[in-house]
Amino acid sequence: GAGVSQSPSNKVTEKGKDVELRCDPISGHTALYWYRQSLGQGLEFLIYFQGNSAPDKSGLPSDRFSAERTGESVSTLTIQRTQQEDSAVYLCASSLVTGNEQYFGPGTRLTVT
Amino acid sequence: QKEVEQDPGPLSVPEGAIVSLNCTYSNSAFQYFMWYRQYSRKGPELLMYTYSSGNKEDGRFTAQVDKSSKYISLFIRDSQPSDSATYLCALTRGSGGSNYKLTFGKGTLLTVNP
Numbered sequence: 085g086a087g088v089s090q091s092p093s094n095k096v097t098e099k100g101k102d103v104e105l106r107c108d109p110i111s112g113h114t115a116l117y118w119y120r121q122s123l124g125q126g127l128e129f130l131i132y133f134q135g136n137s138a139p140d141k142s143g144l145p146s147d148r149f150s151a152e153r154t155g156e157s158v159s160t161l162t163i164q165r166t167q168q169e170d171s172a173v174y175l176c177a178s179s180l181v182t183g184n185e186q187y188f189g190p191g192t193r194l195t196v197t
Numbered sequence: 198q199k200e201v202e203q204d205p206g207p208l209s210v211p212e213g214a215i216v217s218l219n220c221t222y223s224n225s226a227f228q229y230f231m232w233y234r235q236y237s238r239k240g241p242e243l244l245m246y247t248y249s250s251g252n253k254e255d256g257r258f259t260a261q262v263d264k265s266s267k268y269i270s271l272f273i274r275d276s277q278p279s280d281s282a283t284y285l286c287a288l289t290r291g292s293g294g295s296n297y298k299l300t301f302g303k304g305t306l307l308t309v310n311p
Contacts, residue, residue: 126301
């Protein structure tokens with residue numbers, strides 16, 4: 085079946101602009117996670133959704149970062165006033181609510197110039 | 198001290214070799230242990246996950262967990278050039294809600310030479 089999809093695959097933006105990154109999880113997966121992968125920090129947790137609620141936002145690095153999920157499906161990660169340090173690969177994963185098996189999308193490579 | 202330590206390598210082996218990849222962790226709250234494979238410019242792909250101490254085998258891959266030593270390993274037998282990738286260990290606390298969030302090692306870059 086279809087896996088996790090993310091769009092765009094690549095995004096180049098100027099410092100100070102806002103960006104939106106989209107994730108479509110596997111159908112029926114109620115848990116959705118965003119992670120960020122950068123050269124220096126490796127893969128780090130950003131935010132977790134159970135259904136449309138986000139009980140854990142502890143990994144969001146600043147208040148410029150926000151995310152929402154609608155219809156227990158698609159999620160959007162928004163970064164406002166982008167900075168160069170936001171350059172990274174943003175990965176989305178989904179899993180069944182009780183599962184540890186998280187399945188990742190291909191990621192969005194964000195470059196802030 | 199990082200919660201999860203993983204030697205970044207790089208590790209280069211000849212085709213057919215046995216590969217050993219390892220992680221150590223500091224927090225005994227971690228209960229679930231996973232290995233992901235990540236090809237260049239792709240998302241991580243789940244290879245193995247296990248809960249208890251001991252070995253779990255799947256084809257050429259064996260995951261080993263020693264909770265008393267807080268040490269996990271992934272062995273690859275008869276390694277192939279197609280195994281060339283970055284291997285990431287990932288751990289979770291595992292019981293409910295956001296305890297499923299993954300804490301990753303930095304990843305080990307493996308190259309298998311034909």
